[in-house]
Structure formats: structure tokens, C-alpha cells
Amino acid sequence: MSVKRLTVDYDKVNEGGSFSPGDVLSGRVTVVTTKETKVQSFLVRAKGKAEVTWCEQEGQSAVVHSDKKKYFYFEHVILQDKNKGDGSEIISSGRNVYPFTFVIPNTDMPSSYEGKWGKIAYSLRAHLTQSIWLVHKTKIEFPFLTKSEFPFASKSEMIIIGLKEQQRASRISFSASENVAINITSEKMGAKQGEATGVTAEVRNNSARPVTPKFYLVEKQTFAARSKRTVHTNEILLGEGESVPAQTGRTVTKVLSIPPQLHPTFLNCCMMKLEHRLKVRLDAPLLRNPEVKLPLVILLASPKPQRPKPKRSIWFRKLPA
Structure with missing residues (x-):
């Protein structure tokens, strides 16, 4: 296991840390390896989706009802071997950082939400494939806020x-x-x-x-x-x-x-x-x-006005007696 750590994170665009339609979502994928590592593919995805799942008893059996809807899906390929699986791409030993940028579609989408039997989530996922048996994954969700004042x-x-x-x-x-x-x-x-x-x-x-x-x-x-x-x-x-x-x-x-x-x-x-x-x-x-x-x-509550930062106190020189 030459891949010791795989993480994905993003840059905040405001104090609340939330994103809205039309915002630029930038970040980086970090991979730490103990030696040079051959990979088949290495990519990061941005996704927004809603999904629901619940179970009901119908007669003698339990029936699962589920559905999902995709709001957007983007994929950025960091590394991809040219010969379809020979592991020709190499990640050098140590800490490697790969930046990425996505633009969130400027369309009406619901805010992030998690209910009893459903969830609206926006996430970043990184996948690093060394072989068909060895795949590294990591995921992070980011808060999304609709621009609509009345999302009805x-x-x-x-x-x-x-x-x-x-x-x-x-x-x-x-x-x-x-x-x-x-x-x-x-x-x-x-x-x-x-x-x-x-x-x-x-x-x-x-x-x-x-x-x-x-x-x-x-x-x-x-x-x-x-x-x-x-x-x-x-x-x-x-x-x-x-x-x-x-x-x-x-x-x-x-x-x-x-x-x-x-x-x-x-x-x-x-x-x-x-x-x-x-x-x-x-x-x-x-x-x-x-x-x-x-x-x-x-x-939605109105954003709180930013308070001015307090001025630094002025230090006076001690005058000689």
C-alpha cells in the first residue's frame, strides 16, 4: 500500500462557507505516497443530487421505494494512462497536490438538506485507481444555498x-x-x-x-x-x-x-x-x-452585517522621568 493518504478539500468563497448557483468551486486533491506509484486513473468529481429511500410493509413483504435526481455532475481527470490499464502514469513519492476548478451551474437548485427519508447533497469525490483490485476513494460534502429568496x-x-x-x-x-x-x-x-x-x-x-x-x-x-x-x-x-x-x-x-x-x-x-x-x-x-x-x-435569515474589526490599541513609549 504505497498510497498513505488521499484527501480532497475546497476554498471557501464567503464567511458562511456555502456555495450558490454560478459560484466557482476551487480546491485541491492531495495524495501522499511512500514511493513512486503507478496508477491507471486519478480523477475528481463534483456532484449535486437528491435521493429518497424508505420501506413500507405491503401484505407479507417489505417494499423499498427509492428514487434520485441529479442536478449536476462534473469530472476532472488528473491522470489517465493512455494504454487502458497498464499503469503508465506515475505519482512521485511524497506529498502531491493537484488543483481543480468547477463552475456550479447558474440554475435553480434546492439547498442542502437532510430529512427523515431523503437527502439533498452536494459533494466532491476523488478516485485513485491503481488496479482493478486497488481503488482509493475520498469524499467531502460542501454546503449549498439556493439564490431564490422564495424557493417555492x-x-x-x-x-x-x-x-x-x-x-x-x-x-x-x-x-x-x-x-x-x-x-x-x-x-x-x-x-x-x-x-x-x-x-x-x-x-x-x-x-x-x-x-x-x-x-x-x-x-x-x-x-x-x-x-x-x-x-x-x-x-x-x-x-x-x-x-x-x-x-x-x-x-x-x-x-x-x-x-x-x-x-x-x-x-x-x-x-x-x-x-x-x-x-x-x-x-x-x-x-x-x-x-x-x-x-x-x-x-432564510438575512446575512448578518460584517462587524468592523476592532482597531489595534496604540502603545505609547514610556517617557523618561
Whole structure:
């Protein structure tokens, strides 16, 4: 084993380290060998793809549903022997560095994302083949960020119009002769990562027990493989309102902070999409479906302005006494 180490890395184009459509992706492949090494081929690839996989029980057997989509694929040949496998190309002993450059296509592509049963990934891979039995591989993923402020595909126009509009929903829940009515109003439909948004719950409690409104953010992941679909949901508790006593009414207002690490809503991938909902659930025994949901679009947070570097302190000479 004359090849001791094979690595691939890239140069960052911004402080966040992410790439976007049209950016130049430059880097280098480094190979360390203990002696002169003959190789059949040596190349580096840049790839962007989405893939989904999940398993379902159908009758007596388990069926795997999977699909994938390629956004781009580039290959840069570093070394390639001319006689198809005789190992005529040689890597010298020691540390060898090979630069490469790719230009990311300037087209609409979804941001990097990893969900329950699917992933959108952008990566660099290096392959060094010494023989059919001896192949060295290495891989590194790089973060990719769409340029689209509203990555919602065909639904963008409808959603963008309502991002700043108030949203309302109502529900009445019954249990025997008791009932509880709830009206929900959210300040707006769109909120950025880390931003706060106000939600008001008007609760009329005609039951014999107190009820407590709880506020949730629901993340809905949808995956598609050809004609099959599956959904995974995740709930995040954002806050709890004041309890509403029995046979009374109360208006509860809550300011909810969107988690800054939450992935933005996106619909511009044909195999998976990520949607969000605000949900208010009444914590009350014996009530059936005491909850209301409102749509919420999570937008990418604006980049933080760069702070000027502090000036270096001035050192004064010590004057003679």
C-alpha cells in the first residue's frame, strides 16, 4: 500500500462557507505516497443530487421505494494512462497536490438538506485507481444555498402575496354536553429564521374543566418516489399560554420565536419538500381534536452585517522621568 493518504478539500468563497448557483468551486486533491506509484486513473468529481429511500410493509413483504435526481455532475481527470490499464502514469513519492476548478451551474437548485427519508447533497469525490483490485476513494460534502429568496416553485406567487397577511382559523371541540371554541390569529404567514411572530388565541371554555393553550411549530417532510409518497412530521413546542378556567373565556397572546437553526421552507425539489405549520392545541381531558393549524413559511435569515474589526490599541513609549 504505497498510497498513505488521499484527501480532497475546497476554498471557501464567503464567511458562511456555502456555495450558490454560478459560484466557482476551487480546491485541491492531495495524495501522499511512500514511493513512486503507478496508477491507471486519478480523477475528481463534483456532484449535486437528491435521493429518497424508505420501506413500507405491503401484505407479507417489505417494499423499498427509492428514487434520485441529479442536478449536476462534473469530472476532472488528473491522470489517465493512455494504454487502458497498464499503469503508465506515475505519482512521485511524497506529498502531491493537484488543483481543480468547477463552475456550479447558474440554475435553480434546492439547498442542502437532510430529512427523515431523503437527502439533498452536494459533494466532491476523488478516485485513485491503481488496479482493478486497488481503488482509493475520498469524499467531502460542501454546503449549498439556493439564490431564490422564495424557493417555492410554482406556488411562489400565491405564497409571496400572503407572507405579510394575517392568518385566521377556528375550531369547536365537543365532549358530551360540553364544548370549547378556539379562534386563532397569527401576525403573518412568513417569518425568518430566528424571528419572532405573534399569535393570538381566543378561547371560549364552556366545559367543566380548565384548558391550557399550547403553541407548536409543526415540520412536515414529504418524500416522493415515482408514484409513491410518504410523510414525516415533527413537532416543536414553542410556548404555553395562560390557563382558561371552566365556563369562562380568555384571549391569550403569545410571541413565538422561530428557532434559528430551523431549515427554511422549500418546495422546489420534485422528490421532497419541507412545509411548516403553527399549531395551537388545547391541553384538556376528554376533548376530541382540540387543535388548530395555520400555514407558516420559514424564510432564510438575512446575512448578518460584517462587524468592523476592532482597531489595534496604540502603545505609547514610556517617557523618561
